[in-house]
Amino acid sequence: MFRKVLAGLVLFAVAAAVALLAEPSPNRAPQAAPAPAAIAVATVPARMRDVPVLLSGIGAVEAFQIVQIRSRVDGTLDRVNFTEGQLVKKGDVLAIIDPRLYRAALDSARAKLSQDKAQLASDEKDLSRSVQLSTQRFASQQTVDQLTAKVDIGRALVQADEAAIRTAETNLSYTTITAPFDGRIGISSVHAGNIVRANDQTFIAELTQVDPISLVFTLPEARLPLVREAQKAGPVSVIALDHDAKEPVARGKLSVIDNKVDQTTGTIRLKATFDNRNDALWPGQYAPVLVEAGVRRNAVTVPTAAVQRGPNGLYVWIATPERRAQMVAVETGPSHDDETVIAKGATEGDLVIVSNHYRLRPGIEIEPKAKPVAATDAAGRT
Known part of the structure; x- marks a missing residue:
């Protein structure tokens, strides 16, 4: 019986000592939490350059004559x-x-x-x-x-x-x-030995002129003033792209602007003419196009990957001299060669962040680097 009482007293004393040690001392200051590590980001300075004004359209290739x-x-x-x-x-x-x-x-x-x-x-x-x-x-x-x-x-x-x-x-x-x-x-419908008549509905074959060749496409009616202004300066170049709208396949000249706007779609039809000696274009083929409607001089540009879209519109992340991330609302212009014109918001020389966007918060500490961080680029996230 005495041993049980003694064991209980020992356990009570141990518990009291542990509680006493766990209680903070009024004379001892609490330890500060460790500061979060700076986020490594890739930055590119906004630069000033001349940027071609390219208007995007969609069209179809047509034979020059048929x-x-x-x-x-x-x-x-x-x-x-x-x-x-x-x-x-x-x-x-x-x-x-x-x-x-x-x-x-x-x-x-x-x-x-x-x-x-x-x-x-x-x-x-x-x-x-x-x-x-x-x-x-x-x-x-x-x-x-x-x-x-x-x-x-x-x-x-x-x-x-x-x-x-x-x-x-x-x-x-x-x-x-x-x-x-x-x-x-083209593919023949009538072969030698058949009787043919002047009023037959079936024709022997179809002949299409493929060099030169035409491409008929549409643009929003709001783009018409830009195209007409470009025509005043000289021939307007039109670039035909592949199906993925990534690689140019032919370059031609704008030949015709239709005489009316389609009020149903709010678009206008245009026709371009291409030399087609290498058969890059084929009648009936779908083709995205770019219309070179001039050049924007001394425009501030940033990598297109740096432009983000949020609830309040477009923005970019900028690295401040204090190595902090700053969110800046921007207005954009045309894009060219993976760079986008910033009409308002960023200025020449601003260090624009092009990676790790999903980890950034306004004012967070960053570690800018001159090259992109491998495997962490999340430019598409907002």
């Missing part, structure tokens, strides 16, 4: 001188329709002309003799009048024969189908 190769006369398609997808030159013979009937019609018209010319020559001689006899009163005026009318009819027949010859020559020429311009042949 024509459906059709027959203009009836007959058998004797030969097809092209292969599908072939590049042809202006004047190349593409197809031949059986010309025999049309050649025979031409020969007949020529023969008729010869016949009527011979008859006209005979009538003219008769008229000439009758006029001479009439002056000597050996022929009546009625005979002269009849021969005069006969000569006039003969001359009209000759004119009709000449017109018939021109018609026959034209129809015969239609039996040889030639390319009206340089271009590329």
Whole structure:
């Protein structure tokens, strides 16, 4: 019994000692919490430069010219001188329709002309003799009048024969189908041996001019003044991009601004012309475009990755001389080469933070570095 009482007293004394040690002494100051470590960030100075004003649009490639190769006369398609997808030159013979009937019609018209010319020559001689006899009163005026009318009819027949010859020559020429311009042949719908007619709905093939080539695109109507102002300074360059809108594939010139704005969409259509010797563009192809609408001189720019979007708009983080992070609201202009124009907010020389945005808070201590911090760049986060 005595041992149990003694053990209890010992435990009580130990607990009291522990509580006493844990209680802060009124004469001893509390220990300060360790200061948080400075956040390593990459900084880039805002710089002043000339920035091209690039307007983004979306369009589709169109053939510069397009024509459906059709027959203009009836007959058998004797030969097809092209292969599908072939590049042809202006004047190349593409197809031949059986010309025999049309050649025979031409020969007949020529023969008729010869016949009527011979008859006209005979009538003219008769008229000439009758006029001479009439002056000597050996022929009546009625005979002269009849021969005069006969000569006039003969001359009209000759004119009709000449017109018939021109018609026959034209129809015969239609039996040889030639390319009206340089271009590329599409997939053929009619093959040699088939009967073709002038009123057929089906065409033999389609020819498209692909060099030069056109690109029709749209821009917001608010951009129209910029484009028209750029036109006053000279030809306006248009850059066609790949499907990802990252790499340029062709460079051309703005050729046409449509004569009206589409009130439904608030956009306006424009057309650019491109040299296409390397077949970089293809008719019907979707293509993002950039229109070079001038240059903004002495603009303050920062890396596009530094521009963040928050509830109150756009902003950038700036490293202060005291090595603190400062949030600055900005107004931006056009972007080019991964840099964005700052119209308002930042000034030349400001150290703009381009990494670790998600860890920053206004006034937090930072450790600026000249190069980006690997694997910690969170520029896309806000």
